[in-house]
Each structure stands twice: as structure tokens, then as C-alpha cells.
Amino acid sequence: MAYDAEDTRRRIFEAAAAEFAEHGLAGARVERIATAARANKQAIYLYFGGKEQLFAAVLRAKMAEVQVSVSVDPDAVAESVGQLFDWYQEHPELIRLLLWEALEAGGGLGEGEEERRGAFREKVRHLVDGGVGEGLPEERRVRAGQDLLFTLMGLIAWNFAVPGMCRMMLDEETERAALARRRETVIRTARALAAGAA
Structure with missing residues (x-):
């Protein structure tokens, strides 16, 4: 089965949204996000740049979601x-x-x-x-x-x-x-x- 980058990004994003909502930026752990997303930590850094950027991306997307809805x-x-x-x-x-x-x-x-x-x-x-x-x-x-x-x-x-x-x-x-x-x-x-x- 071929690697699906978009599916990996989606899983990381969903896992990160749950992790940040539960623990905040400081309390969130990249390891837990990676485990929940069934991805490796390197994919998180590759696609999002780091924990702070991932938090910002999640928040931006959630704000856009409510604005569109x-x-x-x-x-x-x-x-x-x-x-x-x-x-x-x-x-x-x-x-x-x-x-x-x-x-x-x-x-x-x-x-x-x-x-x-x-x-x-x-x-x-x-x-x-x-x-x-x-x-x-x-x-x-x-x-x-x-x-x-x-x-x-x-x-x-x-x-x-x-x-x-x-x-x-x-x-x-x-x-x-x-x-x-x-x-x-x-x-x-x-x-x-x-x-x-x-």
C-alpha cells in the first residue's frame, strides 16, 4: 500500500486538535500526537514545522470551520x-x-x-x-x-x-x-x- 501523505496530515491534524484541546500547547506532547495519529514524529515536523505551528494551524482551521459553517x-x-x-x-x-x-x-x-x-x-x-x-x-x-x-x-x-x-x-x-x-x-x-x- 502506497504512503498517503494527505491522509497522514489529516490524522495528525485530528490527533493534534484533541491533544491541544485536552492539554493546551505547553502540556501537549508530540509523542502522544504521533501515537494517536499512527504517524511518526518526523512527519509532524515535516508537515507542520513544530508543536507551536501545529497548534496555530489547528486553531486557524477550527476558526475557519465555524466561520464557514x-x-x-x-x-x-x-x-x-x-x-x-x-x-x-x-x-x-x-x-x-x-x-x-x-x-x-x-x-x-x-x-x-x-x-x-x-x-x-x-x-x-x-x-x-x-x-x-x-x-x-x-x-x-x-x-x-x-x-x-x-x-x-x-x-x-x-x-x-x-x-x-x-x-x-x-x-x-x-x-x-x-x-x-x-x-x-x-x-x-x-x-x-x-x-x-x-
């Missing part, structure tokens, strides 16, 4: 938020990766930051073009769109950043029950925020 529709913000909530429930690893990045990067300029800023600017522009901050000067409209987007993302992300706290605070027996309840609350809140921002 769900967009915030200015005419249906609450429905978009519900879709984002569902996406994060199916892919909790992105929140964990972002938390690890925040803990370990120390606020410095990370690899791919400009690319991510550009993607957020596009989303904000979409909200502003859809009517957010209508009647305000352009700069204030953009700021209103930025604040709305960041607030909505925070409303969603916190549920997956601290699921145990969510379950305990809401006094639910399971995380699933707590998240179902939170989804409805987040959608209702997003609807109110969007109406206020418009």
Missing part, C-alpha cells in the same frame, strides 16, 4: 445565535483551544491574528450593513457592531467554557439539561440585544 445574519440574529450555540455544542474543542491560547499566549500577537481580525471585521461589516447602529455616525456604527458581535460570542462561549458551573448554577442534574435551558435564554437575550443595537 455559521454566519450572523443581521436580519435573524437570534436564529444565527442558536445555530452558533449548536455548532459550539457539537465542537467544544474550539472554546478549549481559545482558552488555552489566552492562557498560554500571554496576550502577545499570535500567528494568524491579522487573518482572524479580518474575518471579524467582515462579520461586523455585515451587521452594520444590515442595520446595526443605524442613524449613528459610521465609526459608532462599527463600534456598535463590534460590541454586539463580541457580546453575542461571549453569551455563547461561556456556556461551553464552564459547563460544570453552568449545570451547578442552574441547578440542573445534567449538563445537557443546563445547555438546553441556556440555549433558549441566549437566543432570547440575543433577540433583545439585536433589537437594541438596531
Whole structure:
């Protein structure tokens, strides 16, 4: 059977995503990634350059995945938020990766930051073009769109950043029950925020 470089890259990537989500950049081990991917360590360095570059590639790909999967529709913000909530429930690893990045990067300029800023600017522009901050000067409209987007993302992300706290605070027996309840609350809140921002 011939060596399949693309399949090896895919296996490394999947194993790395799980390893980084579980252990962060500092705690992740290239040996564990290689073992889980059924690849050798040299393939990781060959295809990705090293642990830091692999972490950046995983985070970049996960961010692109959510951006392609769900967009915030200015005419249906609450429905978009519900879709984002569902996406994060199916892919909790992105929140964990972002938390690890925040803990370990120390606020410095990370690899791919400009690319991510550009993607957020596009989303904000979409909200502003859809009517957010209508009647305000352009700069204030953009700021209103930025604040709305960041607030909505925070409303969603916190549920997956601290699921145990969510379950305990809401006094639910399971995380699933707590998240179902939170989804409805987040959608209702997003609807109110969007109406206020418009």
C-alpha cells in the first residue's frame, strides 16, 4: 500500500486538535500526537514545522470551520445565535483551544491574528450593513457592531467554557439539561440585544 501523505496530515491534524484541546500547547506532547495519529514524529515536523505551528494551524482551521459553517445574519440574529450555540455544542474543542491560547499566549500577537481580525471585521461589516447602529455616525456604527458581535460570542462561549458551573448554577442534574435551558435564554437575550443595537 502506497504512503498517503494527505491522509497522514489529516490524522495528525485530528490527533493534534484533541491533544491541544485536552492539554493546551505547553502540556501537549508530540509523542502522544504521533501515537494517536499512527504517524511518526518526523512527519509532524515535516508537515507542520513544530508543536507551536501545529497548534496555530489547528486553531486557524477550527476558526475557519465555524466561520464557514455559521454566519450572523443581521436580519435573524437570534436564529444565527442558536445555530452558533449548536455548532459550539457539537465542537467544544474550539472554546478549549481559545482558552488555552489566552492562557498560554500571554496576550502577545499570535500567528494568524491579522487573518482572524479580518474575518471579524467582515462579520461586523455585515451587521452594520444590515442595520446595526443605524442613524449613528459610521465609526459608532462599527463600534456598535463590534460590541454586539463580541457580546453575542461571549453569551455563547461561556456556556461551553464552564459547563460544570453552568449545570451547578442552574441547578440542573445534567449538563445537557443546563445547555438546553441556556440555549433558549441566549437566543432570547440575543433577540433583545439585536433589537437594541438596531
